Amino acid sequence: xxxxxxxxxxxxxxxxxxxxxxxxxxxxxxxxxxxxxxxxxxxxxxxxxxxxxxxxxxxxxxxxxxxxxxxxxxxxxxxxxxxxxxxxxxxxxxxxxxxxxxxxxxxxxxxxxxxxxxxxxxxxxxxxxxxxxxxxxxxxxxxxxxxxxxxxxxxxxxxxxxxxxxxxxxxxxxxxxxxxxxxxxxxxxxxxxxxxxxxxxxxxxxxxxxxxxxxxxxxxxxxxxxxxxxxxxxxxxxxxxxxxxxxxxxxxxxxxxxxxxxxxxxxxxxxxxxxxxxxxxxxxxxxxxxxxxxxxxxxxxxxxxxxxxxxxxxxxxxxxxxxxxxxxxxxxxxxxxxxxxxxxxxxxxxxxxxxxxxxxxxxxxxxxxxxxxxxxxxxxxxxxxxxxxxxxxxxxxxxxxxxxxxxxxxxxxxxxxxxxxxxxxxxxxxxxxxxxxxxxxxxxxxxxxxxxxxxxxxxxxxxxxxxxxxxxxxxxxxxxxxxxxxxxxxxxxxxxxxxxxxxxxxxxxxxxxxxxxxxxxxxxxxxxxxxxxxxxxxxxxxxxxxxxxxxxxxxxxxxxxxxxxxxxxxxxxxxxxxxxxxxxxxxxxxxxxxxxxxxxxxxxxxxxxxxxxxxxxxxxxxxxxxxxxxxxxxxxxxxxxxxx
Numbered sequence: 001x002x003x004x005x006x007x008x009x010x011x012x013x014x015x016x017x018x019x020x021x022x023x024x025x026x027x028x029x030x031x032x033x034x035x036x037x038x039x040x041x042x043x044x045x046x047x048x049x050x051x052x053x054x055x056x057x058x059x060x061x062x063x064x065x066x067x068x069x070x071x072x073x074x075x076x077x078x079x080x081x082x083x084x085x086x087x088x089x090x091x092x093x094x095x096x097x098x099x100x101x102x103x104x105x106x107x108x109x110x111x112x113x114x115x116x117x118x119x120x121x122x123x124x125x126x127x128x129x130x131x132x133x134x135x136x137x138x139x140x141x142x143x144x145x146x147x148x149x150x151x152x153x154x155x156x157x158x159x160x161x162x163x164x165x166x167x168x169x170x171x172x173x174x175x176x177x178x179x180x181x182x183x184x185x186x187x188x189x190x191x192x193x194x195x196x197x198x199x200x201x202x203x204x205x206x207x208x209x210x211x212x213x214x215x216x217x218x219x220x221x222x223x224x225x226x227x228x229x230x231x232x233x234x235x236x237x238x239x240x241x242x243x244x245x246x247x248x249x250x251x252x253x254x255x256x257x258x259x260x261x262x263x264x265x266x267x268x269x270x271x272x273x274x275x276x277x278x279x280x281x282x283x284x285x286x287x288x289x290x291x292x293x294x295x296x297x298x299x300x301x302x303x304x305x306x307x308x309x310x311x312x313x314x315x316x317x318x319x320x321x322x323x324x325x326x327x328x329x330x331x332x333x334x335x336x337x338x339x340x341x342x343x344x345x346x347x348x349x350x351x352x353x354x355x356x357x358x359x360x361x362x363x364x365x366x367x368x369x370x371x372x373x374x375x376x377x378x379x380x381x382x383x384x385x386x387x388x389x390x391x392x393x394x395x396x397x398x399x400x401x402x403x404x405x406x407x408x409x410x411x412x413x414x415x416x417x418x419x420x421x422x423x424x425x426x427x428x429x430x431x432x433x434x435x436x437x438x439x440x441x442x443x444x445x446x447x448x449x450x451x452x453x454x455x456x457x458x459x460x461x462x463x464x465x466x467x468x469x470x471x472x473x474x475x476x477x478x479x480x481x482x483x484x485x486x487x488x489x490x491x492x493x494x495x496x497x498x499x500x501x502x503x504x505x506x507x508x509x510x511x512x513x514x515x516x517x518x519x520x521x522x523x524x525x526x527x528x529x530x531x532x533x534x535x536x537x538x539x540x541x542x543x544x545x546x547x548x549x550x551x552x553x554x555x556x557x558x559x560x561x562x563x564x565x566x567x568x569x570x571x572x573x574x575x576x577x578x579x580x581x582x583x584x585x586x587x588x589x590x591x592x593x594x595x596x597x598x599x600x601x602x603x604x605x606x607x608x609x610x611x612x613x614x615x616x617x618x619x620x621x622x623x624x625x626x627x628x629x630x631x632x633x634x635x636x637x638x639x640x641x642x643x644x
Contacts, residue, residue, distance in 0.1 A: 004035040004042045005261045007240050009270060010049040010092065013069075014058045016076040018313035019344065020267065020299050022084060026332050027296060027413060028265040029086045033467035034408055035262075037490045043258050045243050047092035048077060052232035053127055056218035066218040067095060080316050084325045085470050092243040094235055100220050102247040103235055106285065107211070108223045115170045115284045121210050122163040126152035132210060133159055167212040167228060174280040175206045181279065181289065189275055190411050191339045193574050193640075194268060194295040198275040209233075209277060237278045240264065241287070261290040263411060268574075271295045294411045297341040314344065326469035327353045327511065333468050334417045339576030343603070350514045357511035360424050361476075364431065365458060369479055369504050372451045375440040380480075380502040383449040390453040393430050394498055396423060397460045401494050404464060420464050427457040455480045456498040463489050472510050479507040547603035548619070548643035549575060550633050556590035559610055566590055568618065573640020575602045578615040587628045599631040599643060 008028045011021050025046060032044040050070040059069035070093075078091060092099065110116045124133040124141060129152055141149050148158030182188060182199050189195035212228035213219065219229030238246070244258045245251025266274055271293070279289050301314075319328045331349050334356075336342040372380065386394070400423040407416035431454055439447035458480055466473040466484065474484045481503030482489065551572040559565035564583040571577050580600060601617040608614075620628040633641070 002040055003257065004032070004040045005244070005258045006032050006035070006042065006044050007261055007264045008046040009266045009274075010047040010094065010236055010239050011077065012052075012054070013048045013050055013073040013077070014054060016073060017080045017316055019316060019319070020313065022080070022316045022328075023299055023332050023336065024265055024267060024296065025081060025086055026084065026329050027294070027338075029088075030329070030333055030413060030467045031263060031265070031294075031408075031411065032087065033470065036486050037463065037466065039490050039492065043089045043244065044087065045090050045092060045240065046081070046086070046088045047090075047239060047243070048074065048094070049232070049236045049239075050093055050095045051219040051229070051235050053213070053216045053218070056216065057127070059218075070095065080320075083320050084316065084329065087470075090243055092239050094220075094239060098248055099239060099242045102242040103220050103230060103238055104223045105247045106238060107230060107234070110169065110284055111167075111223070113284065115173070116167050116211055117170070118165070118167050120163070120165045121168075123161070124149040124159040125162045126157065126159045134207075136204070162215065164214050165227075166210045166214065166231075167222065167225075168208040169211045169234070169280075169284070171209040171277065171280050172206045174283050175202060177283055178202050178206075178276065178279060185289075187292065187410075188289075189271070189293045189295060191295070191576065193339070193576065194271055194293075195275075197574070198271065201272060202276060206276070233273055233277060234281075237273065237281060240278075240290075260288040263292045263294050264290050265294045265296070268295050268297055292411070294338070296336070296338045299336065299344045300341050301344060319349075323349065323353065323514075326472040327357060330357065330465075330468055333413050334421065335414070337414050337576065338412060340574075340602075343605075348605075353511060354513050356421060356424075358513040360421075360428060361461070362510040364424070364428055364454070365476055365479055365510065368431065368451060368454045368458070369506055371436055371440065372504050373506065375444070375447060375451075377448060377451055378504055380448065380452050380455050380504060382499050382501060383445070383452055385449075386453070386498070387446075387449060389430060389434065390449060393427065393453055393457060396426050397457060398495070401460065401464065401491070405491070417465075417468060420461065423457070424461060427454060427461070430454070430457075452502070453498070455502040455504070456500060459500065459502075460494050463491070463494055475507055475510060479505055481505065545603075546601060548599055549573070549602050550597055550637050550639065550641045550643070551575075551578070551600050551602075552597050552639050553593045553595065556593045558585060558590055562610060565610065566593070567612070568593065570598075570600060570616070570618075571639045572600060572602055572616075573638060575640050578602065579613060580616045580618055581609045581612075581614040582618045582620075584618075584620065584628055584630075588630075593630075596630070597632050597636065597639075599633075 006028050008025050011017065028044060028046070032042050035042050048070070055070060056066050059066040062069055064072070074093070081088065107116065121132075124138050125131070126133065131152065133150060133152070137153055138150050145161035149161055150159055151157065152159055179199065179202055182195065182202070186192070186195070189198060211231050211234050212222045212225075213231055214227050216229055219232065220235050222228035222230055240261060241255065241259060242248070245255035246259070264274060274293055282289050316328075328349070331352050335348065335352060372378070400419050403419045404416045407419065431450070434450045436447050436450045439450065458476060459482060462473045462477040462482070462484070466489075477484050477489070549572055551570040553568050554571050554577070555569040557567050559567050559581070562585070564585050566582050566585050566588065568580045568582060569577055570580050578600070599619045601619070604617055606613050606615050619631045621631060623629055
């Protein structure tokens with residue numbers, strides 16, 4: 001119970017890391033650090049996937065051998081992870097000798113067990129994604145097999161028809177066991193919508209899985225058959241166990257210590273491999289399954305996901321140089337919702353840096369230290385008595401810590417750190433209300449209490465934000481005389497009464513306010529939209545940017561203090577459960593909307609309404625009498641269904 005094992009996917013090395021791979025890795029690093037401040041020993045695995053047809057083709061194009069080609073990208077990954085303070089325990093490469101030997105032994109075990117057999121394959125294949133299409137995905141395929149086939153559902157590129165001899169894994173044999181496992185472990189996949197999709201996929205029927213290729217030579221040689229190499233997913237998925245000693249002499253105890261993994265972090269495009277094939281591999285190997293899969297949405301640029309295949313990636317090195325690692329880590333953790341696809345723009349990033357980090361947090365620290373030093377208060381002691389306002393602030397801190405822990409138990413990182421942000425706002429409100437700049441001369445005792453309460457609050461903030469911004473939070477803590485260490489400044493140190501003394505030191509500004517806006521594609525799009533608005537005509541491309549989906553209203557309640565607003569919780573399927581406000585209180589009783597399906601815009605920028613966040617818009621038609629009628633589908637459809 002006192003250990004924790006977290007993994008990222010291993011990244012395909014046909015190019016340098018991009019913002020999408022950074023996002024996944026930052027999430028895993030934040031989870032890893034959070035477990036560390038809870039007093040757990042952790043193991044954090046990341047690495048690179050280096051075999052397969054796509055690698056061989058890219059290497060050939062570059063005029064290099066596959067190994068030379070993959071070697072050329074490793075430093076880019078390791079350097080980027082170091083710059084962004086990714087504290088991994090081990091970096092695995094699937095070309096590592098120990099991994100190659102373990103995969104061959106593992107394949108032989110499954111052959112001996114009768115779970116792998118030799119046959120032949122024919123069907124449509126996506127080379128960039130290393131994926132065979134299912135029967136459903138190949139509906140409408142051309143009869144002429146020499147033509148490009150149906151588009152790959154992941155990257156939208158054409159597929160190729162292949163026929164070759166290969167070895168198969170009896171995936172179909174494990175269909176019922178998988179369904180039983182999902183039923184008995186409903187929290188195996190976060191968020192739950194992803195789990196529902198997996199169950200539906202498995203219920204539709206599993207076919208045996210191709211485990212080798214003869215037309216590809218760059219891969220792990222298949223045991224006992226030199227004409228075949230291991231299919232890339234058979235090679236790649238097992239990295240999670242080979243990296244911690246599986247099938248390696250003298251490492252059985254280490255393997256048993258860490259496996260099963262506590263959480264495996266990944267993007268939604270590879271959830272089927274990890275939620276279906278990977279568990280089946282483990283069942284066939286008589287090994288326990290990981291506790292949880294954390295499946296996040298895509299980072300989107302405009303209306304497309306960010307990916308190397310689509311060529312619309314953001315370079316992490318640019319972000320590192322312009323904004324620094326901690327600000328980018330903060331934005332990715334707090335702005336991107338795990339449950340849904342999230343847009344990325346430099347303007348939003350700069351806005352968060354200015355408002356959350358420079359104005360609210362950095363300015364609070366600077367004001368407190370500067371004011372205390374002017375008042376001759378370098379050493380801040382515990383006051384003899386706490387005022388009611390200070391005790392309330394302490395209670396708010398305790399509640400925030402508990403709420404964050406509850407959210408992180410289900411890996412809802414963006415929700416967890418929204419609670420910390422709210423507490424930062426509460427500390428600012430306390431500091432402003434107490435007016436310590438007046439107390440410094442009129443009431444030195446009260447002044448010292450306010451400084452102490454603020455310093456205690458900053459201590460809590462520093463420890464809670466350390467998993468997200470390790471370097472900047474260590475600087476913040478040093479400003480109040482705390483040298484951070486995981487052992488001394490764990491989550492346990494935040495519980496109980498405020499009884500610490502602080503030595504205040506002026507430190508460089510934590511976050512510099514950004515005074516200019518970056519020139520980005522988003523700015524150009526905004527300018528274009530303004531021009532279109534004047535003419536009253538829009539282009540189809542502009543219309544397609546509006547994401548309209550059907551959702552079911554799960555709850556509705558009147559907003560206190562408003563004569564117009566209803567607060568709705570809306571299940572939008574794979575877009576998550578959204579909190580959406582609708583100004584229709586005089587047309588609908590809240591209970592009349594519960595259970596109804598309606599149409600919602602789900603890619604609007606969230607905005608504050610009555611101090612709460614609205615994450616979309618509900619569509620209504622205006623009647624002749626001025627009343628409003630909500631738009632709904634003609635028949636019940638799955639939540640998240642898109643309007644076309």
